[in-house]
Amino acid sequence: xxxxxxxxxxxxxxxxxxxxxxxxxxxxxxxxxxxxxxxxxxxxxxxxxxxxxxxxxxxxxxxxxxxxxxxxxxxxxxxxxxxxxxxxxxxxxxxxxxxxxxxxxxxxxxxxxxxxxxxxxxxxxxxxxxxxxxxxxxxxxxxxxxxxxxxxxxxxxxxxxxxxxxxxxxxxxxxxxxxxxxxxxxxxxxxxxxxxxxxxxxxxxxxxxxxxxxxxxxxxxxxxxxxxxxxxxxxxxxxxxxxxxxxxxxx
Numbered sequence: 740x741x742x743x744x745x746x747x748x749x750x751x752x753x754x755x756x757x758x759x760x761x762x763x764x765x766x767x768x769x770x771x772x773x774x775x776x777x778x779x780x781x782x783x784x785x786x787x788x789x790x791x792x793x794x795x796x797x798x799x800x801x802x803x804x805x806x807x808x809x810x811x812x813x814x815x816x817x818x819x820x821x822x823x824x825x826x827x828x829x830x831x832x833x834x835x836x837x838x839x840x841x842x843x844x845x846x847x848x849x850x851x852x853x854x855x856x857x858x859x860x861x862x863x864x865x866x867x868x869x870x871x872x873x874x875x876x877x878x879x880x881x882x883x884x885x886x887x888x889x890x891x892x893x894x895x896x897x898x899x900x901x902x903x904x905x906x907x908x909x910x911x912x913x914x915x916x917x918x919x920x921x922x923x924x925x926x927x928x929x930x931x932x933x934x935x936x937x938x939x940x941x942x943x944x945x946x947x948x949x950x951x952x953x954x955x956x957x958x959x960x961x962x963x964x965x966x967x968x969x970x971x972x973x974x975x976x977x978x979x980x981x982x983x984x985x986x987x988x989x990x
Contacts, residue, residue, distance in 0.1 A: 820884050
């Protein structure tokens, strides 16, 4: 066993480290032709390297969107294959998980929808429910299989009269996180607004009272503690996506 002290990073330090690692990986992955075009550029934010990386990321988004199929399902598993304990993951330490007062909770709805009245948790529970045992894949290199149930996002969008021809569905969270999906992924049959985890009410560590579960996306796209949903034709970005993570991030 190593005697080295364990280094604990603060959230901002961890975010900067992950972003630096991403930038280094992307730069190392550039083709020889791309590297030759970028010769002489420095590594400062906003330089020509970053512009090239952002262009590559946007191109990747378009390719992934073109390849995405709403009929192709993510792999499902048996109860015996569920990962226990399921791993906590967020952009902050576990002791900073938000304490949400459910008596005051209302899911806000806005954008290109007909019905913009807020929803209570009890109202969400009255909608048709769907269950799944799927694998959450984290960009950090680990994965875990969990059992989730909740309202298919497509069903919710239909109930609020959302414009299903719009391009994006955005999510604002009560832990200051935010993210978004392309509309085809939002309408995918396995994309749900999860209310339960492992046949029990969603625990705080995993997104209470409401989280997104989209098994066709990488883990960071699965927003937790959702407080607002909106439909738009303007790309809303996301907490990690705005720092350079691939926006589409389909798997």
